[in-house]
Amino acid sequence: MNLRIKDVAEAAGVSVTTVSRVLSNNGPVRDTVRQRVLSAIEQLGYRPNAAARRLRSGDTATIGLIVSDVRNPFFTEVSRAVEDAAYQQGLRVILCNTDENPEKEAMYLRLMEEERVTGVIYSPTHDAAQRFKAQAYDFPVVMIDRAAPAGSADAVVLDNRDASARLVEHLVERGYRRIAGLFGNASTTGRERHEGFMDALRRHDLPAQAEFVEPNPESALLHVGAWLAGEPAARPDAIVASNGLLLLGAYRAMRARSTTPLADVALAGFDNDAWTELVSPGVTVIAQPVYEIGKNAMQLLTQRLADPSMSTRTLVLPGELVIRGSTERRAVLAGG
Amino acid sequence: MNLRIKDVAEAAGVSVTTVSRVLSNNGPVRDTVRQRVLSAIEQLGYRPNAAARRLRSGDTATIGLIVSDVRNPFFTEVSRAVEDAAYQQGLRVILCNTDENPEKEAMYLRLMEEERVTGVIYSPTHDAAQRFKAQAYDFPVVMIDRAAPAGSADAVVLDNRDASARLVEHLVERGYRRIAGLFGNASTTGRERHEGFMDALRRHDLPAQAEFVEPNPESALLHVGAWLAGEPAARPDAIVASNGLLLLGAYRAMRARSTTPLADVALAGFDNDAWTELVSPGVTVIAQPVYEIGKNAMQLLTQRLADPSMSTRTLVLPGELVIRGSTERRAVLAGG
């Protein structure tokens, strides 16, 4: 096995240059010669060495995908969108999970440099996003889910404040008055959703109960459990969770507490994960255009590659409010 | 930017060899010199060129992960396990989705050859698995979910026949007698689960109703919908679905048909996806050790790399029967 381009050249009775030209479909080659080369390649089972190609050409045709965890349905879907677009453009995708761990994050960013990647799709932790300097890298970066401050890199994000506010508006309209919110403490996203939440409540002169927590189901379960166990008068009548993992924990806490879950306290949140539709009653959520986010990220990347001087852009996508049974109109007003 | 090892060597006042030695931590270097080199690297912001390194050393430190779709929770989890193990060993992961499409599959296998990957974790379609020739490739391949026939490659699989049979045994024990099964038509897995299903029913002299369908929720919804709409006497009293997607479709069909889903027909299947626990009643499933499968696949790969002459191994992992409300004991026996 391990053949070189020279072997193909000899077999086809041409120079290596000619073989290279048919391989990269670049440069003039007579059709009969091309056929001869092609069949030599086929016959020998030759495969060009990607590393050699990249070294010489300077083009790696590789994009890096850095997310906190592919198991998060949001990133699962984004990954798929990115891989789809990459496949169509003949790019390969290197998958990196950071677990919101600064060390892993730094290590993978360094890896991207060593790979001389064509570009990176990146979901940074809050801290990393703050520190991020696009000009420190030789490749373009498109951030997803979380934008870097003041256009230091292209980004595709949800209109978090608006989406959060719409969730609150919906709850208020349905008669809920003591609305509590749970927000992720590691991301810019959590902060933005918190802001939209607070603003909307303020507009209605409603009290706010909000907490920033570790973005996992367990911490949500703990906090919501505590809320539900509190004095009935102080207990929230609706709970908002700022991402799919927190929403899951909140749902579990509510289920654990009564045989008729969601009967007395409403629940709503972010991320239209499969289970939110399947449980009964279904859970009202903001659905993010997840596949679109990944697809648009790849488009921004492609455009940036085509014109590096272009000023940075942040694409803001709207969320969709999906109303389900968990926010049924309140039968009897108890509070303000 | 774009510095070469030579620049570092000059800055540190040493030869390129010495720099190479500290980079790869391989070969003797005096400690004071090492420090000098390290700080030169740091100061200049030098990053070794991965392509050049690979070309010269012949070691790509890259593994390919070829699955049908990362969005399938099974592969999502496997991907994560593979990436975890890769990270610990300093390997990069190239992510490939085939969509059970033979063309994409062939293209990605070819990519793996061009990349001169260290190894591949691969979930082939049924046809590709049949055709697969390990000796056609210069890198080891570990199959997951679906094994190639007669040990042509290492593999990690579930004990499908046993798991399927246990599902049937459970249903029979709970009083169900007219058990219908839905099986994926694209995979070896579907066939094996079908066999276990049929064998178990035969053992109990029970009639079997089984169908092979496209492995997506829509086709399951159609088929189960038709079953439920049939004559009450012919209608199954329990339905088994051979993977998470079919189970989802089956669940939807049952929900669509009555306001008290699952009250008159039992449901059970494969894959302990999040929703199966959260719906009420929960759905009885065979839980696959998904993370373990990915982790073990990487271990087999590592061991094969260490000893290529080792005979091929198939690791068979047991599924776990998770009993939930969807298979409550039958109150009144209607059938045989």
Add this chain to the structure above:
DNA sequence: ATGAAAGCGCTAACAC
């Protein structure tokens, strides 16, 4: 339309 030859950036003999 085709070929000869230089060289991408690195590692690994080999020499000292």
Add this chain to the structure above:
DNA sequence: GTGTTAGCGCTTTCAT
């Protein structure tokens, strides 16, 4: 413990 040098397999001028 350190340096010199050849060459991994390819693409790309530059000639012809």
